[in-house]
Amino acid sequence: MALTLLEVSNLRIVKHALVHPGDGLNVIVGPNGSGKSSLLEGIHMLGMGRSFRPGPVGQPIRRGETSLNVRGCWCTEDGGQIALGVERGPEHRRIRVNGNTCDSAGSLAQVLPLQAVLPDTRYLFLHSARFRRGVLDWGLFHVERTFYEAWMRYQRALRQRNAALRAAQPLATLEPWEQTLAEAGEHIEGLRARYLEPWGMLAMQYSEILMSGMQLRLEWRRGWPEAQSLADTLSRDRERDCREGYTRAGIHRADLQVHLQGAPLRECASLGQQMLAVLALRLAQVELLMQTSGRRCLLMLDDVVNQLDRDRRASLLARVAQLGVQTFVTATEIGGLETTGSPNRRVFHVEQGRVFAEEANEE
Numbered sequence: 001m002a003l004t005l006l007e008v009s010n011l012r013i014v015k016h017a018l019v020h021p022g023d024g025l026n027v028i029v030g031p032n033g034s035g036k037s038s039l040l041e042g043i044h045m046l047g048m049g050r051s052f053r054p055g056p057v058g059q060p061i062r063r064g065e066t067s068l069n070v071r072g073c074w075c076t077e078d079g080g081q082i083a084l085g086v087e088r089g090p091e092h093r094r095i096r097v098n099g100n101t102c103d104s105a106g107s108l109a110q111v112l113p114l115q116a117v118l119p120d121t122r123y124l125f126l127h128s129a130r131f132r133r134g135v136l137d138w139g140l141f142h143v144e145r146t147f148y149e150a151w152m153r154y155q156r157a158l159r160q161r162n163a164a165l166r167a168a169q170p171l172a173t174l175e176p177w178e179q180t181l182a183e184a185g186e187h188i189e190g191l192r193a194r195y196l197e198p199w200g201m202l203a204m205q206y207s208e209i210l211m212s213g214m215q216l217r218l219e220w221r222r223g224w225p226e227a228q229s230l231a232d233t234l235s236r237d238r239e240r241d242c243r244e245g246y247t248r249a250g251i252h253r254a255d256l257q258v259h260l261q262g263a264p265l266r267e268c269a270s271l272g273q274q275m276l277a278v279l280a281l282r283l284a285q286v287e288l289l290m291q292t293s294g295r296r297c298l299l300m301l302d303d304v305v306n307q308l309d310r311d312r313r314a315s316l317l318a319r320v321a322q323l324g325v326q327t328f329v330t331a332t333e334i335g336g337l338e339t340t341g342s343p344n345r346r347v348f349h350v351e352q353g354r355v356f357a358e359e360a361n362e363e
């Protein structure tokens with residue numbers, strides 16, 4: 001599974017770029033501000049329907065233009081081709097899959113499983129429980145058929161219950177939302193618990209490989225007391241939730257704790273080690289996806305290799321090559337990226353928003 005064509009128009013500094021990536025390692029190299037991340041932002045839009053950078057929705061549109069366009073061709077495991085397209089204006093977004101307009105970005109994510117490690121991933125992973133839950137749920141979204149529908153149902157019921165709490169409606173009116181929250185929430189919690197065990201084992205193996213034998217351990221805290229059902233917890237919490245105006249228990253309050261060599265990652269690890277730990281977790285998910293569904297995802301590493309020393313960089317790229325997933329890596333220098341021995345490596349040079357395939361790339 002790989003992106004065989006990428007066309008980006010009017011995305012930040014990139015006026016127009018047409019790229020034919022390889023199905024192995026793709027190195028995007030160029031000076032600061034040349035447009036490397038913008039190119040990856042285009043791929044991110046094809047997989048998630050949105051940019052990965054914070055800011056107003058219109059910001060990625062090239063200054064002076066009214067909309068941006070990204071088009072791609074995703075080749076599936078059985079050799080099928082799926083055309084993906086995203087058009088974004090300040091006020092609109094249009095998503096197309098094989099020429100059909102789709103309502104939600106979920107349709108893109110279902111086609112193109114995208115695993116992204118970006119400049120702020122390490123920070124978000126350490127500081128945001130919501131982000132950590134999202135990392136886990138990425139795995140469920142792609143592996144568990146029932147996850148997405150249950151998750152959407154849960155989110156809707158949560159919004160409704162919170163609105164009813166804030167409107168100080170009679171407590172009995174909360175019951176229908178609580179039934180849905182309990183049913184969908186317990187289901188998702190079960191899926192999460194089932195995913196965590198193999199993920200934790202693989203993440204530990206990856207941390208040993210990438211971090212000279214150091215061990216990661218995952219600890220899961222579900223979002224309500226262990227001894228109680230979610231239904232009971234919600235009904236017991238009604239008065240307090242009503243006073244505070246929001247739902248304090250549920251899967252939206254769960255958290256993933258990561259320990260390195262027995263101590264919390266945030267407290268004990270250097271910045272580079274934190275990044276390697278995040279990479280170990282992400283690569284473990286990539287492998288788990290392949291093991292459970294036979295699907296290969298697209299891996300993007302923006303500004304990651306620059307943070308690693310030569311040996312770790314080499315071991316990361318060797319491991320990625322072994323996984324055999326299509327990978328996009330950005331770097332300001334090509335040095336240190338040729339050590340992988342990746343046979344199907346392609347290099348793209350970016351200069352002031354223009355992208356040039358290196359001549360040695362076999363087209």
Ligand SMILES: Nc1ncnc2c1ncn2[C@@H]1O[C@H](COP(=O)(O)OP(=O)(O)OP(=O)(O)O)[C@@H](O)[C@H]1O
Nearest residue numbers: 012013032033034035036037038059060061062063
């Ligand atoms: N809406 C926009 N229109 C035009 N140019 C923009 C817009 N938004 C950002 N830019 C420019 O695009 C460039 C951003 O490029 P990008 O972040 O892709 O660079 P990069 O190659 O990843 O750099 P770095 O190595 O520093 O990460 C910057 O020069 C920025 O000024």
Ligand SMILES: [Mg+2]
Nearest residue numbers: 036037038303
């Ligand atoms: Mg960048």
